[in-house]
Amino acid sequence: MVQVESRGPSSPATSPPVVHFDHVTKIYRGGGGVHDLTLDVNAGEVLGFLGPNGAGKTTTIRLLLDLIRPSTGTIDVFGLDSRRNSVAIRRRVGYLPGDLALYEHLSARDVLSHFAHLRGGPSWPTIRALADILELDLERPIRSLSRGTRQKVGIVAALMGDPELLVLDEPTSGLDPLVQRQVHEMLRAAADAGHSVFLSSHILSEVAQVADRVGLIRDGRLVAVERVVDLQQHAAHLIDARLRGTPAREDYASLPGVTSCTVNDHDLHLEVAGDLRPVIAALAASDLDDLSVREPSLEEVFLSFYDNVD
Amino acid sequence: MTTSTELPDSGPAGLKSIAARALREERGALVGWTIGVVTFCLVMLSIFPSIHGNANFAQLLNAYPEALRKMFQVENYTTGPGYLRAEVFSFVAPLLLTLFAVLWGSDLSAGEEERRTIDLLLANPVSRRRFVLEKWLALIVGTLILAAALAIALGVIGPLFKLHVGWSRLTAEVLASWLFAVAFGTLGLSLGAATGRRGLARGVTTTLALASYLLSTLSTLVSWLRPVRNLSLWQHTLGVDPLGSGFHLDRIALVVVVTLAVGAAGLWAFDRRDLAT
Numbered sequence: 001m002v003q004v005e006s007r008g009p010s011s012p013a014t015s016p017p018v019v020h021f022d023h024v025t026k027i028y029r030g031g032g033g034v035h036d037l038t039l040d041v042n043a044g045e046v047l048g049f050l051g052p053n054g055a056g057k058t059t060t061i062r063l064l065l066d067l068i069r070p071s072t073g074t075i076d077v078f079g080l081d082s083r084r085n086s087v088a089i090r091r092r093v094g095y096l097p098g099d100l101a102l103y104e105h106l107s108a109r110d111v112l113s114h115f116a117h118l119r120g121g122p123s124w125p126t127i128r129a130l131a132d133i134l135e136l137d138l139e140r141p142i143r144s145l146s147r148g149t150r151q152k153v154g155i156v157a158a159l160m161g162d163p164e165l166l167v168l169d170e171p172t173s174g175l176d177p178l179v180q181r182q183v184h185e186m187l188r189a190a191a192d193a194g195h196s197v198f199l200s201s202h203i204l205s206e207v208a209q210v211a212d213r214v215g216l217i218r219d220g221r222l223v224a225v226e227r228v229v230d231l232q233q234h235a236a237h238l239i240d241a242r243l244r245g246t247p248a249r250e251d252y253a254s255l256p257g258v259t260s261c262t263v264n265d266h267d268l269h270l271e272v273a274g275d276l277r278p279v280i281a282a283l284a285a286s287d288l289d290d291l292s293v294r295e296p297s298l299e300e301v302f303l304s305f306y307d308n309v310d
Numbered sequence: 311m312t313t314s315t316e317l318p319d320s321g322p323a324g325l326k327s328i329a330a331r332a333l334r335e336e337r338g339a340l341v342g343w344t345i346g347v348v349t350f351c352l353v354m355l356s357i358f359p360s361i362h363g364n365a366n367f368a369q370l371l372n373a374y375p376e377a378l379r380k381m382f383q384v385e386n387y388t389t390g391p392g393y394l395r396a397e398v399f400s401f402v403a404p405l406l407l408t409l410f411a412v413l414w415g416s417d418l419s420a421g422e423e424e425r426r427t428i429d430l431l432l433a434n435p436v437s438r439r440r441f442v443l444e445k446w447l448a449l450i451v452g453t454l455i456l457a458a459a460l461a462i463a464l465g466v467i468g469p470l471f472k473l474h475v476g477w478s479r480l481t482a483e484v485l486a487s488w489l490f491a492v493a494f495g496t497l498g499l500s501l502g503a504a505t506g507r508r509g510l511a512r513g514v515t516t517t518l519a520l521a522s523y524l525l526s527t528l529s530t531l532v533s534w535l536r537p538v539r540n541l542s543l544w545q546h547t548l549g550v551d552p553l554g555s556g557f558h559l560d561r562i563a564l565v566v567v568v569t570l571a572v573g574a575a576g577l578w579a580f581d582r583r584d585l586a587t
Binding site for chain 2: 058062065067068069086087088090091093094095097099100101102103105106110113114115117118119120154157158
């Protein structure tokens with residue numbers, strides 16, 4: 001079992017974590033679930049929870065909200081027990097389910113005002129303002145809305161109470177890139193205001209944009225938790241270049257950041273960690289025919305980084 | 311967008327609670343069921359004038375074996391109460407009420423779970439108990455509206471067709487039908503909450519309601535059923551003939567207690583289980 005505590009400071013160690021999973025295991029009869037999960041979400045941080053579909057992200061989030069119960073282990077939220085104090089916790093939490101389902105025959109306005117009443121909370125102008133930012137038409141019935149628009153309704157529902165903790169399961173799925181960015185900005189603003197965000201995703205770039213730390217979950221086990229800045233510094237890019245002439249290997253292998261260099265006739269393959277500029281500059285000065293730069297998959301980055309540190 | 315500025319601090323009225331939303335969601339169905347029940351009453355009442363005081367008809371029925379007369383409750387068929395008992399309350403009206411209650415009750419919790427809307431709903435500071443209790447409250451109110459429609463249809467339209475039973479006896483009979491319906495509606499809600507499976511709740515509850523009816527009715531013919539007929543809620547509600555004998559407070563209390571126990575068991579189970587993904 002890999003040690004999962006984060007290295008390096010992530011937030012002031014003085015304040016207790018907002019969410020504390022303590023050796024939580026949830027086993028389903030058909031397999032799946034999460035195993036021995038220990039993880040903290042700190043005040044004022046965005047924690048990205050990353051993993052392929054079926055890895056246990058949604059299970060973890062539903063455990064936190066007391067929709068399902070752990071087989072063993074405990075979860076504290078705001079220092080309160082997730083089972084005994086569930087209602088008190090949920091008063092301070094905004095939640096967006098991954099598999100969002102809304103009342104089909106009601107309008108977005110009816111759904112949101114219903115939840116606002118149940119929360120005894122947000123005023124209509126607050127809801128209206130959030131909807132306006134996302135350009136959400138509140139009067140149409142849910143059944144006539146596209147997936148992306150439904151997702152906006154879910155996001156407004158999660159954010160409207162200005163909760164201390166946001167728990168979002170794949171929040172930007174179905175949203176176009178412009179709206180995704182707006183949502184990210186809203187999440188950053190919440191974190192900057194001292195609130196915490198626990199966000200799941202299977203897309204590294206999304207998490208990297210918005211999160212302070214990232215936890216990787218695979219097959220129900222938390223594999224690693226790292227700060228995004230550390231990851232970015234170490235993240236390798238894969239560069240494939242085709243040159244008119246035959247590249248000299250030593251010209252490129254010696255460039256800063258290059259960790260691997262292979263030459264095959266006109267083709268040059270590089271792995272670059274950190275800053276790309278020296279390599280791009282060298283390639284720009286050469287007789288370049290074709291160039292592709294790709295990010296490795298999240299697993300590759302994460303695991304290569306983790307292996308390197310260990 | 312003009313509406314949002316007109317309502318500074320609240321959304322539309324009527325969705326302030328889970329119970330209110332449940333009733334709103336059922337509104338269309340409730341109107342349909344009400345029309346059905348009232349239409350059934352109208353049809354039955356419109357036939358009554360040709361039967362009322364018809365001696366030939368009475369003779370014909372008296373020629374039936376006693377067992378059949380008991381089973382189909384056709385005693386005093388040509389009188390107002392006798393006719394209502396046989397044609398309205400022996401089966402169809404309580405069945406309509408019960409079917410409505412069971413179909414809806416089974417959907418109230420399990421349907422919300424199967425449609426997956428429960429995740430977002432219970433992300434609000436609402437306990438699972440409150441969720442089920444509010445749904446149950448909606449069931450009580452909704453079925454009460456349907457029962458009231460039945461009582462009003464018979465009590466108001468009946469006299470136009472020379473059918474007089476008196477409000478007290480009619481109320482006692484409708485109350486008994488309603489109690490039976492609510493008991494099984496509650497069972498549907500509880501089973502749905504305990505399992506998260508609407509189809510299962512509907513199937514099991516409908517079967518038990520029919521078994522309850524058959525046990526009570528057949529026990530008038532089949533002697534060996536008699537010792538166990540007290541297991542039937544039909545026996546304690548419509549089986550004691552409130553139309554002929556008025557309110558039976560002890561039986562009403564019994565049915566209420568059983569209903570509350572069934573509801574409490576559902577709450578208990580729902581509070582302890584994982585909600586379906």
